[in-house]
Amino acid sequence: MFKVLKFLVVSIICLMIMGVSVLYGFSSMFAPSNMDETLIPDAASQFYDINGNTIYTTLSEERRIPVTIDKIPKHVQQAFIAIEDNRFYEHSGIDYRGTARALVSTLSGSEVQGGSTITQQLAKNAFLTQERTIVRKIKEAFIAKELEQKYTKDEILTMYLNQIYFGEGAYGIESASLYYFGKHVQNLDIAEAATLAAIPKSPNYYNPFENPQESKTRQELVIDQMVKYGFITADQAASAKAVKIAYNTSHKANSNPRSYFFDMISQKVIEEVGADALYKGGLKIYTTLDSDMQRIAENAMSHLPNYYKDGNNRTQPQMALVAVDPKTGYVKAMIGGRGDDKFNRATLAVRQPGSAFKPFVYVTAMQNGFTPASVIEDKEEEFSPGWKPQNSDLKWHGKVSLRTALKRSMNIPTIKLAREVGVDKIIANAEKMGISTLVDSGSYSDMNLAMSLGGLTKGVNPLEMASAYSVFATNGIYCKPIALLKIVNRDGKVLYEAKPQSKRVIDAEAAYLTTNMLEDVLVSGTGGGMGIGRPAAGKTGTTDTFIDAWFVGFTPDLCTAVWVGDDNNKPMNHMYGSTTPLSIWHDFMSNALAAAPRSSFTNPGVAIPAEPEIKQDDEKDKEKEQNKDNAKDDKNNSNSAKAAKTKESVQQQAPAVSTKPSTQRRSMKQRINEIMGQPVVSNQPTRN
CATH class of the missing domain: 3.40.710.10 (DD-peptidase/beta-lactamase superfamily)
Incomplete structure (x- = not known):
């Protein structure tokens, strides 16, 4: 954490030194001489699979349709200013207060907007690479200062809105409006304007076609920011959030399931080196796809x-x-x-x-x-x-x-x-x-x-x-x-x-x-x-x-x-x-895996226990009943043996009796005792 804070402090100091230098008029030394045009020819980028085969080629030409500021409604301009640079009309290219606020927001985990001004973003998109270095940030600031000296605020905002990337190969607000909504920019309502303003932070992630839920979440954030800075009322905001946007889907049929992979890679490339590099830089992009x-x-x-x-x-x-x-x-x-x-x-x-x-x-x-x-x-x-x-x-x-x-x-x-x-x-x-x-x-x-x-x-x-x-x-x-x-x-x-x-x-x-x-x-x-x-x-x-x-x-x-x-x-x-x-x-x-060698999972040396023998409760109940019956049988056999010995003892002690069948009927108790294996005790009095 200390290293991160140290880096941030050093970065701020560098920006402050650079800002002072700007004030002394050195910005023209860093600004490119060809501010009004770019001289590097466009070239398509190529994607390669894991084996080095070309699997996809981007389109090098941009979809860009420039429009003048009078064609861009105020609420469209305000949507971008609210989420990207709310002090746009107050600073001179570098917003030191905004940079400090963004730093605090980032450290507290509640970031709403970045530290770069709209002018700085224009400088970066038009003249610089997307590399994340202090040197590039310094160059960006100097160019931003030069832009502020050479152009009016409205001209800078117009260039920015015509330059910015909206995903899907669409550059500029007019092209994006036609692509996403099938209408010209002058016909956009607040809900649509906020949707487009949500995209540039991450053109694929906040793309309403690719991630509608996150797009909607950020659109509402843009609308809240417009209320916060007084561009629209709370009632207008509530109405805009409730609008069910009708998107232009006439161009969305892919019919190619692998396009999802290319879109994912494209977003990652844009995050690392920028949209211009992807669509105009002639990159070689190596992927893991088989x-x-x-x-x-x-x-x-x-x-x-x-x-x-x-x-x-x-x-x-x-x-x-x-x-x-x-x-x-x-x-x-x-x-x-x-x-x-x-x-x-x-x-x-x-x-x-x-x-x-x-x-x-x-x-x-x-x-x-x-x-x-x-x-x-x-x-x-x-x-x-x-x-x-x-x-x-x-x-x-x-x-x-x-x-x-x-x-x-x-x-x-x-x-x-x-x-x-x-x-x-x-x-x-x-x-x-x-x-x-x-x-x-x-x-x-x-x-x-x-x-x-x-x-x-x-x-x-x-x-x-x-x-x-x-x-x-x-x-x-x-x-x-x-x-x-x-x-x-x-x-x-x-x-x-x-x-x-x-x-x-x-x-x-x-x-x-x-x-x-x-x-x-x-x-x-x-x-x-x-x-x-x-x-x-x-x-x-x-x-x-x-x-x-x-x-x-x-x-x-x-x-x-x-x-x-x-x-x-x-x-x-x-x-x-x-x-x-x-x-x-x-x-x-x-x-x-048809052509791959057959392989087995590697046992790290653990013993696999055998399945246990499990007796369910009903089986145990049956077993208990059977055990009771067996115990009863054992007891009955034991009692029968005792009865035989008792009978023999009684016969030895009793006087001699006739061997003729007795005409005396046995009692019910005697019969039950015999059946149950209990000793038969004569009801005749015994001798002493």
Whole structure:
């Protein structure tokens, strides 16, 4: 923390020194001589797969339609000023107060806007690279000062709005307006203006086509800022937030499932080196994609049923698939949907995992003294007032081993296990394994037993689920997922290179024991009979309402998460994780690994306990009854022997009697005693 603060202090001092220099008129020494035009010719950038094959080429030409300031409504201008640079008309290119405020906001975790002014952003976008260095920031400030001296505020704002990148290859406010809404900029309302103003901070992440939820959240932030700085009233803000925006979707048909991967890489490239470099810089972009596996993944989509077309002309259900190399974190294949939109469900969709979340419970149990042979009881219980969950087969199975409970995806044993080991430990493990969407504090957190069945506040996304399950395949090592390996400019200079990150997050024994149990899922569990001819493990997941269905499975060499669901949260005709998702997974994994050597999971030296012999309570009751009967028989035999001896003794002591049959009738008590094996005592008086 001290180093970070030291760096920030040094940065501020440098900016202050530079600001003083600007005041003395040295800005022209740093400003480019060709401010009115750029001389470097545009060149397309190329994407390469893991084997060095060219797989995608960007369009070098921009979609840019310049407009004058009189064509840009005031509320459109104000939306950008409110979120990007509220003191635009007060500063002279560098907003020292804004920079200090941004620094404080960043340190406190409540950042609203960056420290760069609109003028500085124009300087950076028009004349500089996106490299993150103090030198570049100093140059940016000098150029900003020169721009302020040469142009009016309205001219600078006009250049900025015509220069800025809005994603999808669209540069400038007019081009963006036509692309997203199908209308000219002068016809934009407040809601639409705020939506566009939300985009430049991260053109793909806040793209309403790719991430509508985050786009809406930031749009409302822009509107709140407009109220804060007096540009609109609270009533206007409320009306703008309530507007249901109609987007222009005529150009959105992709029909290419791999475009989701390219869009994800494009966003990462823009974050690292800027949009201009991507679309005009002639970059060579090296990725982790395996083209053969990607083709196989696209072919596996044939298992996806077509139920209906929704109001956005998207066929439902949709799907996502992510395949990751467990040993490196490399993303080998990705499908983010059917290809009829731009929303990447593999990385951006946060969905309920159902029982696919259970392995996090069991691996935590393995860390805390349990084994696959540990026994737990499956019977009805009310875990909290009104919550009496059931198993999917609506049956109770009595005492079962943890292996049986996991492979058959029993709910009650899983909840009891979570209660035993502690919810906090399970959440901590899931987060260490790469799940970033869990809510571990607040009134609506995941710190409850429903979490053990996949009932989460937000949910999970397929990329993180694939990476998390990879931890089982590597015996506890988490490798952060990587899709972009390297960016090289046209001169051969490496602008960016990925730094693999891996660390142990689960002890090897616990990870291996969990894997060993998950192998049974594909043998005799919920995925029984769907093995792929080599050691493999996995888990099904289905939500109660059949809105989400999952299968996440892995071998030592490849981990793949498959999600199928309805974008509009409608039930999917009783679709389970063991049906369509498992079929897609099986098809993909079988073919993707067909040429790969067969490998086994590595046992770190842990003994696999045999399944316990479990006698259910009803069986024990029968055994107890049988034991009672046996004991009674033994007692009866003993009493009969005693009776014989007593009878013999009586006969020896009694006087001689006639051997003729007695005409005296035996009493009922005598007959009963004989039958019951009790001694027969004569009712005749005995002699002394």
